[in-house]
Amino acid sequence: MNSIITSMRYEGQLWVVAKGRDMFYDQLLYLVNSIDLASNNLSGDMPEGLTNLSRLGTLNLSMNHLTGKIPASIGSLQWLETLDLSRNQLTGTIPPSMASITALNHLNLSHNHLSGPIPTTNQFQTFIDPSIYEDNIGLCGPPLPTKCSTDDGSSSHLPGKGKTKNGEAKGNQKLGFYISLVLGFVVGFWGVCGTLVIKNSWRHAYFKFFDDMKERVLLFVSLKLASRQGGR
Structure with a gap:
């Protein structure tokens, strides 16, 4: 033993x-x-x-x-x-x-x-x-x-830790969206309007284009109204 x-x-x-x-x-x-x-x-x-x-x-x-x-x-x-x-x-x-x-x-x-x-x-x-x-x-x-x-x-x-991380992620996503929105607006707006302000020839051509379009639309509407009245 x-x-x-x-x-x-x-x-x-x-x-x-x-x-x-x-x-x-x-x-x-x-x-x-x-x-x-x-x-x-x-x-x-x-x-x-x-x-x-x-x-x-x-x-x-x-x-x-x-x-x-x-x-x-x-x-x-x-x-x-x-x-x-x-x-x-x-x-x-x-x-x-x-x-x-x-x-x-x-x-x-x-x-x-x-x-x-x-x-x-x-x-x-x-x-x-x-x-x-x-x-x-x-x-x-x-x-x-x-x-x-x-x-x-x-x-x-740990209480609140996961929620904090998710909140930060969502906040970063929103911030990125707003930044891209502002940048898109600035680039798009000045890409068109900026050239019209700087270039006189482009500005005249731009407004002439819209004047022509306005005349064509008015002429088209007038012809349509005249054709309807003649049909009666």
Whole structure:
């Protein structure tokens, strides 16, 4: 039995601060499969060493004062079945590696300050209860009603950001339209009128052309009226 334990021995180390006491674990970490430190007034960042507990099945750190980000390497806890980090002050995004914990069947990240899109692969497809993520204003994507910019390109997980970008794009389009309209008017107007002002011969020819057209129209109308009266 001793030989088996020696072959499985885990040489990691872990500091945990609970109720003002510093607790240092440097032996037998491989035997730890459940940690419940809920409501213990824990503060500071989540210990990175927690992710080295490869046999951990339950981790409950809810109702504390933890800050900072969820460790990016949390995906290494492949045996983790229950994770409760609710009611802390955690920030940042949900680490993509968390989606690789296929054993995870209970998750609670509510009442934090998390942001970004909620993963949609593996076990996260089964976490369809919005209460899991409630009171995280920056989170977006299913099962929350807030859409992410990657969903349809029209919104963002930061309130108002997508609308601002779309508003700026529409404003630029309108500005470009008005500029082209003014330039077209200026070029068209002065392209015709400018030459008439500068060139006397063109101006006389232009007005003579319209005088001739006026005479032809009057003559045509007079002939039509005369032909109708003669027919009666």
